[in-house]
Structures are given as structure tokens and as C-alpha cells.
Amino acid sequence: MRKLSLISLLSAAWIFLTTPAFAHFGMLIPSDSMVMQGENKNITINASFSHPFEMIGMELVKPKIFGVIANSTKEDLLGSLKQVKVMEYPSWSADYGIKRPGVYMFYMEPQPYWEPAEDLFIIHYTKTVVTAFGDDEGWDSEIGLKTEIVPLSKPYGLYAGNVFQGIVKLDGKPVSYTEVEVEYYNKDKKYEAPTNYMVTQTVKADQNGVFTYSAPISGWWGFSALTTADFKIKHEGQDKDVEIGAVIWVMFEDLQTK
Numbered sequence: 543m544r545k546l547s548l549i550s551l552l553s554a555a556w557i558f559l560t561t562p563a564f565a566h567f568g569m570l571i572p573s574d575s576m577v578m579q580g581e582n583k584n585i586t587i588n589a590s591f592s593h594p595f596e597m598i599g600m601e602l603v604k605p606k607i608f609g610v611i612a613n614s615t616k617e618d619l620l621g622s623l624k625q626v627k628v629m630e631y632p633s634w635s636a637d638y639g640i641k642r643p644g645v646y647m648f649y650m651e652p653q654p655y656w657e658p659a660e661d662l663f664i665i666h667y668t669k670t671v672v673t674a675f676g677d678d679e680g681w682d683s684e685i686g687l688k689t690e691i692v693p694l695s696k697p698y699g700l701y702a703g704n705v706f707q708g709i710v711k712l713d714g715k716p717v718s719y720t721e722v723e724v725e726y727y728n729k730d731k732k733y734e735a736p737t738n739y740m741v742t743q744t745v746k747a748d749q750n751g752v753f754t755y756s757a758p759i760s761g762w763w764g765f766s767a768l769t770t771a772d773f774k775i776k777h778e779g780q781d782k783d784v785e786i787g788a789v790i791w792v793m794f795e796d797l798q799t800k
């Protein structure tokens with residue numbers, strides 16, 4: 543009996559210790575992904591490093607890079623970041639006023655995050671796409687991040703149930719058979735996964751780096767394609783591997799009734 547309860551205690555501890563480590567996501571969530579004519583032109587973008595389905599936060603130190611590319615112009619937005627809390631942990635937020643029609647790609651490169659449990663650093667190059675005032679040009683273009691998901695589906699204006707397709711790129715080239723982790727931003731903690739296997743789902747890209755996922759419900763869905771970097775970072779004098787993630791956040795909408 544004692545042995546059994548020790549085992550169950552240990553396995554409970556093991557689950558507790560390992561489960562949350564699986565699915566951290568760089569997160570960039572704008573207050574609106576389709577800004578319409580006559581709507582509030584000011585949006586807020588929240589930046590965090592979190593466990594979106596379980597709604598467990600982590601600290602995000604001030605990102606190395608945070609910006610937007612719109613109408614072929616890059617704008618550094620690091621200076622507009624303000625400290626906020628996301629899921630109770632220190633995170634960042636920026637207000638952005640949209641002035642012209644166009645596609646606005648927000649992106650962040652966080653500082654490398656040291657993950658002792660995995661003995662490596664993690665960098666999630668994270669982006670999200672906002673469209674404004676009816677101009678759609680360039681939704682499929684590339685920002686040019688170290689690793690990036692380039693959308694094959696318009697990364698906004700999707701219905702729940704639609705598929706989202708993207709190409710996983712590393713240094714501008716498609717990566718074959720990469721694993722892509724998928725997670726729902728369980729914002730109101732409304733949902734529960736039937737099993738722990740379903741908190742994070744995984745799809746693989748094909749030989750051309752293309753992956754496909756169909757979102758079952760409306761809301762924000764995160765896609766994170768993970769590879770190992772071709773560079774190392776020193777931790778206490780030792781070279782450590784760097785896991786790099788190409789992350790994109792995509793909103794799926796419900797069809798509305800009249």
C-alpha cells in the first residue's frame with residue numbers, strides 16, 4: 543500500500559512538473575485582427591510567454607525586438623511597450639494607432655529563455671497579422687524572421703472549422719517534416735481538455751514545410767513550429783542548444799446570425 547501511494551504521489555508530481563513545461567508559447571494577441579472602417583483605430587497588442595490552454599503564465603522579460611511591418615515599412619515599437627500582467631505574470635503591452643489601410647504584421651523576438659528542465663534556451667519568434675480598412679495586399683508576405691510561419695491561408699477572417707495552412711521557414715527556406723504544436727488560447731478558462739494529450743496538439747509539416755490544421759472552435763489559436771538553432775548560447779560558461787520556435791497567432795471567428 544505504502545509503495546503504491548508513493549508511486550502515485552511520484553507520478554502525480556511528475557505530471558505536475560512536466561505538463562506545464564510542454565507547451566509554452568510566445569504570444570502576441572491584438573485586441574482586433576480586422577479593423578473596419580469607422581471602428582476604433584487604436585489597438586492594443588499583448589505580448590507574453592505563456593501556456594495558453596492551461597492559462598498558466600510565465601514571466602516575459604522585455605523582448606529584444608518588437609515591431610510592426612506595414613506598407614513595406616518596418617517600425618520599431620520597443621519603446622511603446624508597457625509592463626502589464628498576462629495570466630498574473632509580468633508581460634508587455636503596446637498601444638498602436640492604425641493610420642492607413644493595409645496589412646500590419648506585428649512581431650517579437652524575445653530574449654533567450656533558459657529552460658533548466660530541458661537544458662536548453664528557447665526563443666519563440668512570434669507574430670500576428672492585423673488587417674485594416676479593407677486593404678488586403680501582402681497578407682502572405684514574409685517578415686524575414688530567423689524562423690517564421692508564412693501563411694498560405696489569410697491569417698485573419700477565418701471561420702471556426704476552416705483550415706489554416708502555413709509554410710514553416712528557417713532562414714527563409716522551407717523546413718521539411720517539422721513538428722508544429724497547436725494550442726487554443728483558453729481566455730475565459732471555459733474549456734477543458736478531455737486528456738492531457740489534447741492540451742497541445744501536434745501536426746507535422748510535409749516535405750515542402752506545409753502544415754494544415756482545422757480549428758474546431760472560434761478564438762485565438764497559436765501555431766508553433768520548433769527547430770534547433772544553428773547557434774548555441776552560453777549558460778554558466780557552457781554552450782547550450784537553442785530551441786527556436788516560429789509562432790503565429792490566428793483568430794477564427796463564428797459565423798453570425800442576422
Ligand SMILES: [Cu+2]
Nearest residue numbers: 562563566600
Ligand atoms: Cu512554460
